[in-house]
Each structure stands twice: as C-alpha cells, then as structure tokens.
Amino acid sequence: MADSEIKAQRASIATQFFYGFGSISVGIKNNLLGTFLLIYYNQALGLDATLAAAALAIALVFDAVSDPLIGIWSDRTKTRWGRRHPFMYFSIIPFALSYYFILSDPGDISEDNLFWRLVFWLIVLRMCLTLFEVPRGALAPELSKDYDQRNNLAALAMIFGWIGGAGIDSIARAFWLDSFVDIDGYQSLAFWGGIGIFIGAAVSCIGTHKNIPDLYEPKPRSTDLGLMLREAIETLSNRAWLVLFLAGCFYALLIGLESGVGTYYNEFFWQWKPEI
Template sequence: MTDVKLGVGSKIKFGIADFGLSAITSCIQFFMLFYYTDVLLISPGLAGTALLVGKLTWDLVNDGLFGYLCDRTKSRWGRRRPYLMFCSIPLALSFWLMFSLPVGMKPVLAFFAILLTAMLFDTFHTLVTTSYYAMTAELTTDYDERTSIATHRMVFNVIGYIFGAAITTMLAGIFQNQFGLSQRGAWSLVGLFFGLIAAASVMLVGFSKRFKSVVNSEPVRMPPLKAVFSTLKNKPFVSFLIISGIMSVAFTLVTTMLPYFINYPIGMEQELPLIMFLLLGILGLFLVPCKFVADRIGKGKTYALGIGIASLALLVAFFLPAQAAIPIFIVASVAGIGFSSQWVCPHSMLPDVVEYDELHTGKRREGVYYGMWGMVCKITAALAMAISGWGLELAGYIEEEVVQPESALLGIRILFALLPVVLLAICIPLLIKYPITREAHAKITRALAEKRKYEEEL
C-alpha cells in the first residue's frame, strides 16, 4: 500500500459525482417539507412523521447492510463502481416519483405515499452514496491527500448544493408560468430534472477506469449485523457518530426552516434564491481556506471553529426584524464561512477512523463505516424534519397562508436559529477533544506500515 497522490484532474472528475448527489440532497433538505405543506397542502406534522417512520424502519438497517454488501462485492469493476454504474437511473426515477405525488390526498393515503416513495428513493440513494463515499478511503492512505480529495469533492458538493437550493423555486416558477403547468406539475418536472442530473454525474465516475483502489484487502467475512454493530467498539468512531448526529439535526433544522424563515418572519420571499446563493456561495469560497486551517490546527479544532462562527450568525438571525435586507445578507455570508467546515472536515475525518479500525481488526471496512455514518445522518436529518413539522404544527402554522399568526412566526425563529445554536454548542467541546489528531494518525499509519511489512515477510 502506498501514499498515492492523485492529479488535480482526477480529483475534479471524482468530485463531479457529488455535484448531482448534492443537488438532490439540497432540494430535499431545503424544500421537501415545504413541498409537502405549501404545494401538496399536507399537514407539516403528518409529513414530518411519515419521513421519520421511514428512517426508523427500513433506513435504520439498510445503510449498514448495504455497506457490508459493498465491502463484500467482487466484480471486474471492483467493489464500488458497479453500484454507481447500475443504480444511478433507478435513483433518478425514484427522486422524480417523490416530487410527483397528487394534490388533495386523504391523510392516511398521504402518509403512506410519502413513506413509500421516500423509502424507495433512499434504497438507491444509499447504494450509490455508500459506494461513492467509501471510495475516498481507498484512493490514498495519505492524511493530507485525503483532506485534499475531500476538499475538491466538496467544491462540487457545494456547487451542486447551491444549484439545487438556488434554482429549485425558480425552475418551478418557470415551468408553471412559462409552460402553463400546474404547481404540482411544475414541481414534478423539477424532480425529474434534478434526478437526471444526479444520474449523469454518478455514471461519469462509475464508468471511469481512472479510480482504482490502492487498498487490496479481503472483504469482511463476519455476519452482516455483527459487522455493523462491531463498529461501535471503535471509540473514535463513536465520538464521530455522536458529533455527526447532533450536527445533522442542527444543520437540517437550518436548511429545512430557511424557506419558512425568509418567507414569513423576514418577509423576503422573492430574495430567497439570492440569499441561498450567497450563503452557499460564500461557503464554497471558504472550502480551500478551511482546508489550509485544518492542515495547520487539525480537523477537529477547525470543525469546532467553523460551527462556532455559524452559531454567532444564527444568534443574530433570531433577532432580525422583517425586511432586514442588508443584515440578512451579512448573516448569510458569515454563516457560509462557518458552515464551510461542515463540508470539509467530516469527510476527511472518517477515513482516519477506518484506518484506526484496520489497525485493531486487520480489516478494511470502509463500506460498513460509511454505511453506519450515512444511517446516523439520515435518521437524524429525518428527526430534524419531523421536529420542524411538529414544531410548525404546535406553533399554529397554516398551510398556504400568506400571513401567519405571531405564534407561528416565533416558532419558525426558534426552529431556524435558537435550537440549532444549542445543538452546535454541544458539539464544540467534543470536537476540540476529538482523539484522532494529526499526531495520532501518524502513529496509526506507522503502525500499519510496520504490521504490513511484518506480514509480507512471513
């Protein structure tokens, strides 16, 4: 095994898949609940509950199991690429189906329609993303090179995220006003548009022969459930999961509630695409500086610094009055600077955890670890959407009302800003004390090198 260095062109091509995947993720995080409540006129509490039930049933097991399956796959294309090649089209179609539900469904029918379409989408999304993200740890074993690969990938991730966040409502408006579609028909076409983009970007990487694993290890042979739960014996991974779960709830609350926050308490609905573009554009610009900071002070401390900055921006946002145009643009910019660490640090921290596991178990189990991480993030994201839906309902939110009651406006402010700040504050000390520092990782890689050399001599 060698510390392979990838060229810039290879890193760019590898990152392209994250453009499409991030675009559909952005569309879901920012507009899924909004689509259910303000387009399909479904109760926010019912929609949020349906999404959470899906995550706590099928999604609870599929990430770890698909990761286990990915690790054990043997094919002429390797362990990961077959899932990128053959699951991309079903991924696109299932995403389109989620945004093609009929208006006016009875509550029970609406519940199961949301539940089943979300579960179908998540099946193919998990197969693709678990395989794709697991490839990161196999392209190189170098600590800083992984950060570089993650940074290049996150550039496309942010571009895709901006693309999905900034043009979703614009596209829906164009399809509705320029092409004469109904509101529901316009959103269906938006779903198909983003689904096809995701499929194309994933296939570009899946069908490429450029990305070969530098890790040549036998697939995991323990039973699948044992393999999944054995990851919890890895103490740095448990710490990583706790941080990731809390961060997922906090960030999803922000993204889910942002359209409501801008539309109602701030009253700047027309500026929503611009505010999203500014927030995510600044985030993208600070990915490379964030990577340089991580190289100097470590990934955990950089992550903590970033979410500290984001917390200050959210606190200011909580107190902003209606029509505060200049302040909201400043707050969005500062939040973008802070949240850049959310894009860079976790994706370069997890490969280090995989090597810690290899040192102690003798196995390379990227798929299982990425699957477990994906499961925790998706369940906690669904929990955040459910909290958003329940919170809106308790606060007295009225679907398709231009003017919301004061209780709903306060509830939106709390869900968008105050609650995420509390959660982010919990993560900061955990990140400062994160166990795998640059020095700790160097010891792990040296120990692995010595172990492999010894095994080769036997």
C-alpha cells in the same frame, strides 16, 4: 496492511475531479430533503405536517439499517468491476427517478395514499443514495495512498456537494418557483433535479471506472456478526469519537431546523418570494 495489497498509489487530477463530481447528486438530494420537501407536501399538496415529518423519519430508520448492510456487502463483493462500481452504477437511474417522483404532482389522491406514496419514494431515494454514496465513500482511500490526496478527495466531495445543493436551489428560486407553494414550479425542479442527479452520478462512475484494476482487493473473509458487533461497541466506547459523534448530531439538528423551518419563515413571516 502490506503495500503490495494496494496498487493505487496516487490519484490523477482527473480522477480526483471525477470522484468529487459525484457529490453533486448528493447535494441535490440534500437540498430536496432539507429545504423544499416539507413545505411542498404540507402547503402545496396539503399533507399534514406531522405525516410529512413521519415519512421522513420512517425513511431515516430504513437508511440507518441499510447503510451498514450495503457497506458490508460492498466490502465482500468481488466482480470484474471491482467492489464499489457495481453498486454505484446500479443506483444511478433509480436515484434520479425517485427524486423526480417525489416532486411530481400526484394528482387528486387521498391524504393516506399521499403519505404512503411519499414514504415509498423516500425509502427508494435513500436506498439509492446508500447504494451510490457508501461504496463511493469507501472508494476514496482506495484511489490514493497519499494522505494529502485523500484529504483533497474529501474536500472536493464537499465542494461539489455544496455546488449541487446551492446550485439547484438558486436555479429553482430564479427560474421555476414563483412561491414556495408553486406546484408547477416544483415539476420543473423535479425534472431538472433528476437530470442533475443522473449526470453527477454517471460522470463520477464513468470517470473513475478506469481506476478499477488498480484498486485494493482484500483477501476473501467470512461474515462474523459477533466480530462486527464487538467492533461497533468498541467504536462507541471511544470517548473522543463519541464526543465527535454527539457534536455531529447537534450540528445536523441545527442545520435541519434552519433549512426546513427557514422556508416557512420566508414564505409566511417575511413573505419573501423564492428569487435571487
């Protein structure tokens, strides 16, 4: 890739901050899916645990398909707002609303309706996350050519992600939840978590908007499904990448079990209350 094709050389401190700030939204979402969602639907709302887990699995299948499709679409988009920001801006409001509606009290409805309601809003949530996070992830290497700065962008995203997830978790335990099955407390979490997602995503989009004229603009190219399939096979055949991928899968499994089952242990075995 010729240097002339990339206009952005180095990202300012403000740009790095605004880029990383968007991960607050991702962290809040991760906290919901990894900590509170299963026990809320199973114990507070009375949905069978198998159905709650099935809803999460169905949404993940949609996510596995939507991620590469949105990535391809974003790569081939050409607008006055660049290739990434249109998707990011579009996701902000539905991202926040889907978080809110997942935790809002559905009232007196049947278990079947509760299940399909959860499936719908989980798919919407994950689709909005894809629209925001996939283009934003691709934005990082376009904001700076500097190797160290690109590492800084990734590090800041990780830091703000933990701030978002741990922050909303700590606030919920300290102020809103009397127990892990407190329906009224989850309504406060729904509102303020949605606000947090909106602020995190909006600030990141607006803060990096000024960089759009300096971002890399590739030459137009057609979509070759055969080429994409060959590239995917080539990636999967790389032993080093495959080991890293499998390690990531086991790590994600461990984190998922620890966070999801941990709330059940705290509530029913240790009988701890959600406080800090």
